[in-house]
Amino acid sequence: xxxxxxxxxxxxxxxxxxxxxxxxxxxxxxxxxxxxxxxxxxxxxxxxxxxxxxxxxxxxxxxxxxxxxxxxxxxxxxxxxxxxxxxxxxxxxxxxxxxxxxxxxxxxxxxxx
Amino acid sequence: xxxxxxxxxxxxxxxxxxxxxxxxxxxxxxxxxxxxxxxxxxxxxxxxxxxxxxxxxxxxxxxxxxxxxxxxxxxxxxxxxxxxxxxxxxxxxxxxxxxxxxxxxxxxxxxxxx
Numbered sequence: 009x010x011x012x013x014x015x016x017x018x019x020x021x022x023x024x025x026x027x028x029x030x031x032x033x034x035x036x037x038x039x040x041x042x043x044x045x046x047x048x049x050x051x052x053x054x055x056x057x058x059x060x061x062x063x064x065x066x067x068x069x070x071x072x073x074x075x076x077x078x079x080x081x082x083x084x085x086x087x088x089x090x091x092x093x094x095x096x097x098x099x100x101x102x103x104x105x106x107x108x109x110x111x112x113x114x115x116x117x118x119x120x121x
Numbered sequence: 122x123x124x125x126x127x128x129x130x131x132x133x134x135x136x137x138x139x140x141x142x143x144x145x146x147x148x149x150x151x152x153x154x155x156x157x158x159x160x161x162x163x164x165x166x167x168x169x170x171x172x173x174x175x176x177x178x179x180x181x182x183x184x185x186x187x188x189x190x191x192x193x194x195x196x197x198x199x200x201x202x203x204x205x206x207x208x209x210x211x212x213x214x215x216x217x218x219x220x221x222x223x224x225x226x227x228x229x230x231x232x233x234x235x
Contacts, residue, residue: 040220040221042223044226049228050228051125051127051212051226051227051228051229052164052212052214052226053226054223054224054225057223059221098164100164102220104220104221105220106177106220107152107154107169107171107176107177107220108154108166108169108177108179109156109164109166109224110166111163111164111165112163113162113163114163114164
């Protein structure tokens, strides 16, 4: 079975500061990993995905994530936070030949002016 | 850009009543999903659907739940006799080819059981 753990339910950053959201996964097979963002009253929007190609994955809105097998991690970063980055972020995992996504508990990001 | 659309955005229902949540997946997608998120909890997988049949379901998806693709565009989730604990945000998702491809989500239906 696959699962993810997101460390930190809330992260507060200053505008222009680094955003770092942590995700660790557990999987018995090489996983597919995803980061989704949810803005208030909206659905889940894909930020980026890892599906066994390059370990450093670039996504939308300046976000990127690095797959580290040795650490079973897939942390999400953005060098410089913008006010519009305030949202909830979800890490998700699936296994090859598996249809379902297993989500982490989510991390809420607030950005201080 | 094509979107997954869900209706209604908010549904209020009396306990014990049947409710149908509706979704229109992206038109060229073949795999459809329902997830739910109880307030303050994780997003949980309910069911996946392909070629007019369920391909996978979770233990949450018991006999009270059913899914259907009644025509070429809609995908529905029915809860036969709602319980208070069914109150949650329900998300529909779709993707072109099942595994490996990202799932595209709708904005969700907030279901409130009174």
